[in-house]
Amino acid sequence: DLYMRTSxxxxxxxxxxxxxxxxxxxxxxxxxxxxxxxxxxxxxxAYSIYSWKQITGSAxxxxxxxxxxxxTFTFGQSLLFVFGKVSPERDLTDMFSxxxxxPAQYLTLLFLNFFHIGGMFSCKNSxxxxxxxxxMSPYEEQNMExxxxxxxxxxxxxxxxxxxxxxxxxxxxxxxxxSTGYSGIYLQEVKVxxxxxxxxxxxxxxxxxxxxxxVEEVKSKQRLFISLLVFEACFWLFTGxxxxxxxxxxxxxxxxxxxxxxxxxxxxxxIGIAGFFFISLLxxxxxxxxDSNANISETFSKSMSxxxxxxxxxxxxGGSMYPxxxxxxxxxxxEEFRYGxxxxxxxxxxxxxxxxWDLHPAMKYGNLNDWLQNAMSLNYGPGYSxxxxxxxxxxxxxxxxMMFLGYVFGLVFNINIRDKRNPLxxxxxxxxxxxxxxxxxxxxxxxxxxxxxxIIPIYLIVVHMYNGRINKRIE
Numbered sequence: 001d002l003y004m005r006t007s008x009x010x011x012x013x014x015x016x017x018x019x020x021x022x023x024x025x026x027x028x029x030x031x032x033x034x035x036x037x038x039x040x041x042x043x044x045x046a047y048s049i050y051s052w053k054q055i056t057g058s059a060x061x062x063x064x065x066x067x068x069x070x071x072t073f074t075f076g077q078s079l080l081f082v083f084g085k086v087s088p089e090r091d092l093t094d095m096f097s098x099x100x101x102x103p104a105q106y107l108t109l110l111f112l113n114f115f116h117i118g119g120m121f122s123c124k125n126s127x128x129x130x131x132x133x134x135x136m137s138p139y140e141e142q143n144m145e146x147x148x149x150x151x152x153x154x155x156x157x158x159x160x161x162x163x164x165x166x167x168x169x170x171x172x173x174x175x176x177x178x179s180t181g182y183s184g185i186y187l188q189e190v191k192v193x194x195x196x197x198x199x200x201x202x203x204x205x206x207x208x209x210x211x212x213x214x215v216e217e218v219k220s221k222q223r224l225f226i227s228l229l230v231f232e233a234c235f236w237l238f239t240g241x242x243x244x245x246x247x248x249x250x251x252x253x254x255x256x257x258x259x260x261x262x263x264x265x266x267x268x269x270x271i272g273i274a275g276f277f278f279i280s281l282l283x284x285x286x287x288x289x290x291d292s293n294a295n296i297s298e299t300f301s302k303s304m305s306x307x308x309x310x311x312x313x314x315x316x317x318g319g320s321m322y323p324x325x326x327x328x329x330x331x332x333x334x335e336e337f338r339y340g341x342x343x344x345x346x347x348x349x350x351x352x353x354x355x356x357w358d359l360h361p362a363m364k365y366g367n368l369n370d371w372l373q374n375a376m377s378l379n380y381g382p383g384y385s386x387x388x389x390x391x392x393x394x395x396x397x398x399x400x401x402m403m404f405l406g407y408v409f410g411l412v413f414n415i416n417i418r419d420k421r422n423p424l425x426x427x428x429x430x431x432x433x434x435x436x437x438x439x440x441x442x443x444x445x446x447x448x449x450x451x452x453x454x455i456i457p458i459y460l461i462v463v464h465m466y467n468g469r470i471n472k473r474i475e
Contacts, residue, residue, distance in 0.1 A: 002055070002123070009051035010120050016044055017113045024106040029098040031081075037105040038082040044109060045071045045079075048116045055123050056414055060257040062433035063119060063413035065250045070115070070440040074108050074385050076318020080311060087308065087315035096325055104325040107396065111387045114399040118406025123414060147424045148215045150462030155215075157461075158208025165202040173239055206232060207431045207454055210251070214259065214427050226252065237281070247437050249278065251430055258415065258426065280309035320441045323372055323388040330375055331392055338393045340401075342366050346445045350452040368392065368443045383441045424462050428455060 020040055027033040048067055053059040071079070078101075080086045086093070092101060206229070213225035233248040253271065257263045263271070331337060342365060349362035363370070368384040376382070386405070390398030415429045435450035 006055050006120055006123055009055060010117055012047065012051065013113055013117050013120070016040075016047060017110060020044075020106065020109050020113065024102075027102065029102055031093075031098065033102050034078065034093075034098055034105065035081050037102065037109065038078045038080070041071065041075050041078050041105075041109055042082065044113060048112075051116075051120065055120060058257070058262075060254055060263060061413060061415060062254060062429050063410055065254065065433065066409060066413060066437055066440070067112075067116065067119075069437055070112060070386060072314065072317050073320040073441045074318075074324065074387050075105070075112070075321065076314045077321060078105050078108075078318070080314055080318065085308075085311040085315075086318075087312040090312070090315040090319050092319060092321060092325070095322075100325050100329060101321075104321060104328055107328070107391060107398070108321065108324055108387050111390055111399050111402040114403040115406035115409075118403035118408075119410030119413075120406075121403075122407045122410030144423065147422070147462060150464070151211050151215045151423060151427050151458075154458050154461045155208045155211030158204040158211065162201050162204035162208060165198040166205040168198055169202040170235060174235070204454075206248070206434060207458075210430050210434065211427055211458065213255070214430060215423050226255075243438050246278075247434055250437075251434055254430070254433075276310060279313045317441075320383055320385055322382055323368075323384045324391065326372060326376055326382075327388045327392050332395070335375075337395050340393050342368060342389060342393055343401075343444050346443065346448045349445055349448050362445060362448075366443060366445045384443050386440050386444075389444055424459070427462075428458060431455065431458065 023036060023040065027036055045068070049059055049064055052061075052064055052067075077086050077090075077092055088094075209225050209228050213222060213229070216222050216225065229248050229252060233245040233252075236244040236248075253263075345362050345364075346366035347362075349366065368389060369381050372378075372382050372384060373380070387398070387402070390401045390405075394401055412432050413429055415426050432450065432455055435454055436447045439447050
């Protein structure tokens with residue numbers, strides 16, 4: 001029974017949360033204490049993936065990808081503390097004492113635990129029972145046909161409006177990196193308003209490709225769309241944009257598992273080995289991009305010589321615990337909690353700034369990256385994180401917000417083989433995953449924009465096309 005299974009795993013997560021609270025009460029501020037929290041993090045991550053697979057039947061889903069990303073960025077260095085493998089040049093312990101790091105570890109673990117509890121609550125009414133290959137009814141066949149028709153339309157629209165801006169943007173960035181190295185990326189002029197229109201339109205290219213790929217049945221066209229996504233991933237890796245490359249690689253993995261053929265154990269082992277080398281390459285790219293005058297040949301040579309590149313990559317990504325540590329030092333000692341205001345101001349980002357404000361309220365009060373940069377007097381953007389934003393708004397009660405987010409993300413991201421009968425669900429999950437997975441190391445601002453400018457248009461156009469085809473048949 002799905003309800004009983006879900007309840008039992010939720011109870012297990014609550015017991016794990018109780019253990020984390022208990023350890024927090026007795027552990028001293030020390031290297032040993034940080035390692036203990038690291039062990040608890042490994043256990044919690046493994047349990048979260050295991051419980052999700054047991055409830056939904058699959059561990060290769062957008063939800064699990066998002067969860068792994070959240071742990072890697074907000075808790076990655078703590079996981080490496082257990083093995084003593086944190087890269088020295090990125091070690092947070094050189095910047096903060098255990099007295100600063102351990103409270104951040106504690107709340108990060110607690111918040112991620114309740115995020116998963118919210119995700120499991122969303123599974124109670126999900127279509128995650130074992131798949132059976134019974135014949136579809138005429139109504140199901142018609143519903144699937146109408147959805148595919150609408151998805152192809154919106155995918156084509158996205159592609160038409162984005163293809164030229166996409167080519168211009170990619171060619172420009174390629175030329176900058178090739179001619180000046182990574183330093184050219186930082187020296188480019190920041191564009192706003194109408195001047196930024198090309199960049200905005202180009203961002204519809206990948207969502208358009210995903211829409212078309214996920215409903216296409218012609219093999220040659222599938223290979224074309226996959227090749228375009230592979231090109232996009234390689235392009236970002238070449239230009240130092242690791243996040244987009246990893247996200248696209250993850251999406252292609254999920255596409256194969258859900259839409260082509262389920263991945264078996266032997267294949268998973270091969271993918272795991274390939275993933276190790278892929279993450280190692282990310283570490284090399286991070287080191288190379290830190291040297292703004294480096295180029296791609298230097299990147300390759302370093303990748304062949306750096307045996308600790310894997311740990312360097314996790315250390316660099318795991319450095320995104322910095323926002324949580326510093327936010328806890330600032331709030332509430334120097335500034336008050338936001339009490340949900342950053343989420344509310346982020347919602348105003350759907351209103352374009354047409355001269356009403358010198359600086360859009362969403363950017364002024366919802367862009368916590370800029371707030372932290374100013375608060376810490378930094379000359380670079382430190383980013384932010386999903387757990388830090390929950391804390392700055394609600395303090396220790398931020399776990400309630402994380403549970404709500406887990407429930408919402410769980411609803412959208414809980415897809416599997418049987419959902420091929422409802423392609424709109426798969427399209428929305430994949431596009432949403434592509435757009436917001438970076439939220440784990442950013443403000444909620446990006447999530448609001450993704451929903452309003454991408455997810456809602458896809459849903460409305462597909463539903464409109466569906467209703468239009470139904471009405472034509474009735475007439």
